[in-house]
Amino acid sequence: MNKTRHFIVIGNPISHSKSPDLHAAFAQQVGIDICYNRQFCPNDFESFKAVVEAFFGGGGVGANVTVPFKEMAWQLCQGHISQYAQAAKAVNTLFIKDNKLYGDNTDGRGLVNDLQQKGVALKGKTLVILGAGGAARGAVLPLLQADVAHLHIANRTIQKACELACLFNNIKTNTQQITYSDLASLPRDIDVIINATSIGLSNERLSFDCTINAKVAYDMMYGRPSAFLAFFDKQNSQCFDGLGMLIHQGKLSFEMWTQKAVDLRGLGFDGCFAPQ
């Protein structure tokens, strides 16, 4: 018998989340019966812990975690986490493994998988990531594993960019250089520039020197007009928003939870961007 498996995405706010639709499509493709709900939670650790415990205590199979709970989820797993969650100090995927709550972070691998599916080469390239928050932290290890030659991390608070760069400087990869700066001092010739700041969620915008040249611009944000992509679109960069990253991180979570492989072709999801 095909027993219904229960999943949730926990966030605050959460009503906008596309995850239930994504996972419903994945489940339909692989032929299993799921119930995937949006779960609002008050923004404090005790409430988050109570929601997670009630869900898994009641037989829930897997939970996605979104803003602002990824760091709390990392704390809750108490070291029972993947190398990606450890590097990011943030968890977006929860399930029970060896009778204990286990945390992974699929955001960074989702980003890399999306770039690769879009035909964007990373190996040997110069890549700039703007931001040093949870999303940027999650992206660094998968980007290094994709063998970028030079990774530059730029952040408004330079100290955080410095800390993030230093965290990975001792990890053995094929990347030759990890550098950092504030947002005003970027390398001139960039293969791929990724916006991992949350500035697009406010009315502010990043300003760039017009001499900056990037072959590809990728905004992790999706579903809103992007001033970042509008700037690079005018520079004739190839532009992508973060919808594909969302789809790929969800695919990875789903496959971990169900042990069933999803084929994104033919599911009708398509990455697109809306310049401002």
Ligand code: NAP
């Ligand atoms: P976060 O942890 O809150 O980090 C926010 C980052 O943005 C920090 O580096 C912060 O710099 C910077 N920032 C905020 N306001 C700024 C401003 N006015 N000017 C310049 N920099 C500013 O957020 P996050 O979780 O990393 O999320 C970042 C973005 O990625 C969001 O748009 C989120 O929606 C998106 N995201 C997308 C996906 C997906 O699947 N597509 C997944 C995860 C995240 P300071 O350090 O100086 O404060």
